[in-house]
Amino acid sequence: MELKTNGIIGQSTTLAEVFRVLLKVAPTDSTVLVTGESGTGKELLVRALHANSLRADKPFVPINCGAIPKELLESELFGHEKGAFTHAIRSRPGRFELADGGTIFLDEIGEMELSLQVKILRVLQEKEIERVGGIGAKKVDVRIVAATNRDLEQEVSKGLFREDLYYRLNVIPLHLPPLRERGGDVLLLAEFFLQRFCEKKQRPTLILAPNARKVLSAYRWPGNVRELENFMERLSILVDGDVVHPADLPQKILNAVGDVAELPEPTPPDAPAEVCAPHGFAWPTLEDLGRHHMGLKEFLDTIEDKLLEEALEKSDGVKNQAAELLGIKRTTLIEKLKKKMV
Numbered sequence: 343m344e345l346k347t348n349g350i351i352g353q354s355t356t357l358a359e360v361f362r363v364l365l366k367v368a369p370t371d372s373t374v375l376v377t378g379e380s381g382t383g384k385e386l387l388v389r390a391l392h393a394n395s396l397r398a399d400k401p402f403v404p405i406n407c408g409a410i411p412k413e414l415l416e417s418e419l420f421g422h423e424k425g426a427f428t429h430a431i432r433s434r435p436g437r438f439e440l441a442d443g444g445t446i447f448l449d450e451i452g453e454m455e456l457s458l459q460v461k462i463l464r465v466l467q468e469k470e471i472e473r474v475g476g477i478g479a480k481k482v483d484v485r486i487v488a489a490t491n492r493d494l495e496q497e498v499s500k501g502l503f504r505e506d507l508y509y510r511l512n513v514i515p516l517h518l519p520p521l522r523e524r525g526g527d528v529l530l531l532a533e534f535f536l537q538r539f540c541e542k543k544q545r546p547t548l549i550l551a552p553n554a555r556k557v558l559s560a561y562r563w564p565g566n567v568r569e570l571e572n573f574m575e576r577l578s579i580l581v582d583g584d585v586v587h588p589a590d591l592p593q594k595i596l597n598a599v600g601d602v603a604e605l606p607e608p609t610p611p612d613a614p615a616e617v618c619a620p621h622g623f624a625w626p627t628l629e630d631l632g633r634h635h636m637g638l639k640e641f642l643d644t645i646e647d648k649l650l651e652e653a654l655e656k657s658d659g660v661k662n663q664a665a666e667l668l669g670i671k672r673t674t675l676i677e678k679l680k681k682k683m684v
């Protein structure tokens with residue numbers, strides 16, 4: 343089955359592992375708990391999970407448990423009957439009912455009160471809900487996916503999160519690593535966002551100077567992908583020329599990374615797993631060699647042949663032009679072609 347990555351950019355092996363599990367768990371009805379620091383892409387991942395599930399054409403209903411006042415959360419989740427409380431002038435279905443057949447996304451589940459946690463546990467066990475002020479239970483067919491940036495195990499030990507609910511939710515844990523652990527993904531994402539924001543502002547895409555790349559790569563990104571995204575938007579507005587230099591970066595970042603001259607070369611993108619190559623290009627892996635039953639030399643020669651052929655075709659056989667397209671000298675091209683003849 344092919345994975346719909348839903349705009350999730352990344353080629354790091356840490357992210358590829360997340361995709362591998364996602365692909366397996368998506369078509370099941372298992373409960374999934376997504377963890378990760380703020381801004382690591384938890385919501386994006388949960389949407390991808392739904393899109394890859396058998397429920398994809400049914401509702402996806404997110405609810406941020408941390409953003410809704412405690413007194414309202416229960417009726418928001420389970421709905422209420424007319425007269426259930428002072429302002430309940432008419433009956434209203436809750437998010438669980440709206441999500442029937444689909445997926446409910448309980449975001450920031452770590453913020454939920456213990457008394458409500460019991461009720462979520464009940465939905466998980468009995469597959470039924472009860473509206474506030476209601477008189478009976480109602481069956482619902484909803485897949486529950488939850489996310490948190492808290493360490494729930496720690497919350498359990500502090501008595502702030504129910505242990506039984508934790509285990510019920512954590513059937514399939516998906517952990518999104520922080521951006522600083524995704525190596526070359528930092529620059530991949532930086533360029534992706536730069537291009538998107540520059541396009542939006544109808545200006546030529548800004549280019550990151552080598553030293554700027556070093557700085558972005560070395561920075562620890564406490565706000566993860568969200569911080570990087572906002573930051574690229576800022577550059578697309580503030581930078582005047584076509585190139586982003588270290589001097590264009592905020593002092594906060596420059597201070598955090600120290601002397602630019604001392605910084606290591608930026609991490610190149612990891613060899614991507616096929617499943618997460620959103621640009622349609624992926625560096626070959628050993629698996630590719632195996633699949634084509636080739637050794638390294640034969641594999642590289644084949645790639646070279648294909649590129650030479652393409653260049654010659656594009657330039658209608660004019661060797662000067664073909665060589666230019668390939669970035670080699672005309673004489674080198676001729677030599678290569680001679681070798682291929684024998």
Ligand SMILES: Nc1ncnc2c1ncn2[C@@H]1O[C@H](COP(=O)(O)OP(=O)(O)OP(=O)(O)O)[C@@H](O)[C@H]1O
Nearest residue numbers: 349350351379380381382383384385386491567568
């Ligand atoms: N791998 C990625 N590729 C492209 N965009 C991403 C990626 N990860 C995150 N984003 C973008 O970064 C922003 C933050 O992502 P998201 O809201 O999913 O994070 P979150 O983990 O839910 O954060 P929080 O804990 O603060 O709610 C979004 O605009 C999202 O589109």
Ligand SMILES: [Mg+2]
Nearest residue numbers: 381384385449
């Ligand atoms: Mg979120």
